[in-house]
Amino acid sequence: MVTLAEVAQHAGVSASTVSYVLSGKRSISTTTRQRVEQSIRELGYHPNAGARALAGKRSNIIALMIPLRTDMYVPVMMEIAIAVATTARTHGYDVLLLTGEEGPDAVRRVTGSGLADAMILMDVELEDERLPLLRRTGQPSVLIGLPADTDGLTCVDLDWTATGALCVEHLAGLGHRDIAVIGEAPAVYERHTGFAERTLDGLRTRARETGVRVLHRPCDGGYDAMAVTLARILDERPATTGFVVQNESAVEPLLALLRQQGRAVPEDVSVVAICPDQVAVQASVRLTSVAVPAQEMGRYAVEHLVAKLDGRGGDDLVLIAPELTVRASSGPAPAAS
Amino acid sequence: MVTLAEVAQHAGVSASTVSYVLSGKRSISTTTRQRVEQSIRELGYHPNAGARALAGKRSNIIALMIPLRTDMYVPVMMEIAIAVATTARTHGYDVLLLTGEEGPDAVRRVTGSGLADAMILMDVELEDERLPLLRRTGQPSVLIGLPADTDGLTCVDLDWTATGALCVEHLAGLGHRDIAVIGEAPAVYERHTGFAERTLDGLRTRARETGVRVLHRPCDGGYDAMAVTLARILDERPATTGFVVQNESAVEPLLALLRQQGRAVPEDVSVVAICPDQVAVQASVRLTSVAVPAQEMGRYAVEHLVAKLDGRGGDDLVLIAPELTVRASSGPAPAAS
DNA sequence: ATGAAAGCGCTAACAA
């Protein structure tokens, strides 16, 4: 294993000079710098991460806590994780992958051990049990998702309330008066995941304002669950002509079932999805949708964290404005029969 | 920040004693151990990761390289990643998330810096450019996926050749004589991803043996691409009655298209999928499928790595035997018309 | 069964 001392000797300079060449924290004459860089290359030197962390008091690692469950939004999680990892690298950070399994203990462990300099939490719940600890320790962190109380925290998220409102607005504008919302799995609501509840809020508020009726039904993914849910909806509200779907694994089943029942999209019923663009485009009907900006959230989280670690920027609350893209699944409400 | 020295002082013992209580590497009297453990709890001590890595020469971190692309098997990747992370924790390891982006450089960086003790590579290509380096450095590692030459490497994978064979066998056994294979995106074959080519091998070999005709067509995901692909297949081989699908995002489109054309599943055509069980069960027709054992692969990779790091076990090649579950999408071939 | 002390490889004052 090549050490800094060996590089120094090889280049005929002191250890600190090599260190400073690496960190750029003081000016070095061009000739020295080049000799050192040459030696580094020749010897194949890589600074030891442990020593660096110990002496420099920063590990250059960002911890990313992802949810253990995979009952929702797997592609979104993955996209965020990849965006976090690549963005982190461009800033010289590596990413430590933590699952929610350990819960608050993971926060304690990572903070206490100096394993990571900062952390990003995904799948934040409204009353998340990790938050008190985060606030208390002052650990630099960014939440992806919004808890009930954001005081003293930095959060990034899609503006779900606006997203819900936007969906209703679009359908209402097309003349739909009875809208059904096909939501995430019941478990998601039971654990008070912020985005699900906020979306619902937005949906309902704007519905009230526009005089539209909204029926919300959670739905486990898959064809069978969707069949049951759809049957119930049409039973309770036969006049339903608009659907908002916030559940990736219900999208295609819904379309299949509507087709099967002879309800044409968008002639008879309109469908608006809340999902990544890729899903919307690949569906059997190109879906009018509000995109979940996964990459943007991941990138932003890292950049904010890096700024914090560099002493720039403080707490912040970033709500990304939703964008609705009109595709082939929504159109004017059919004339009332 | 609480240090080991502070714990030692608080407990009235020496630093080494605290260290040994933590590592269990030498016997400690019960009373001392209890005093030390008490102090650790009272002070909220967490060993510093950097110092530990520096002095102990192991970081207790396993690096996981995931592919950057998300053109295939996102849920599988995610499941593997989560299985790796949770299994690693049960063995006292943390997981560093690397994307393929850096390529071989990442291997060099992680190895050289002592950031991780070992690595797991996903999405291994037949002639993967990271392998020479891995072999040369002797870095403890496990590949998930099989390269062309496995010499000196440890690999885990589903036995894709057997998987392909099994699918043909099942359909042939049901009397199907013309089988179409709907594969991954063309790009997957172009970069010679091992599993895709091996599956094809298994498919073709067994087809030859059972006197069945096989037509293979790569397919980008989504409805439109699937429509084009299906049209071509039925054009070239109108007698096709069996389908093997190895592309998650083509599954539902295929089913929808078949339905649309009035071809009943499984009465007119049979479909066998290669996908996670969850996908097979949630599809609009419960799919006969060969499962991709994602969790098992992740868990095995970690366990093998831990064994290696503990000086137990060496190189190894584990091919997980495929299992085909018969569900509602396959049945006897219709009588020839 | 326990302690004392020498590093592990690096960073960052402090000097020159």
Place this chain on the structure above:
DNA sequence: TTGTTAGCGCTTTCAT
């Protein structure tokens, strides 16, 4: 512009 040196917090011989 460069060198010298004192740690960072831990593990692990070597002693006792």
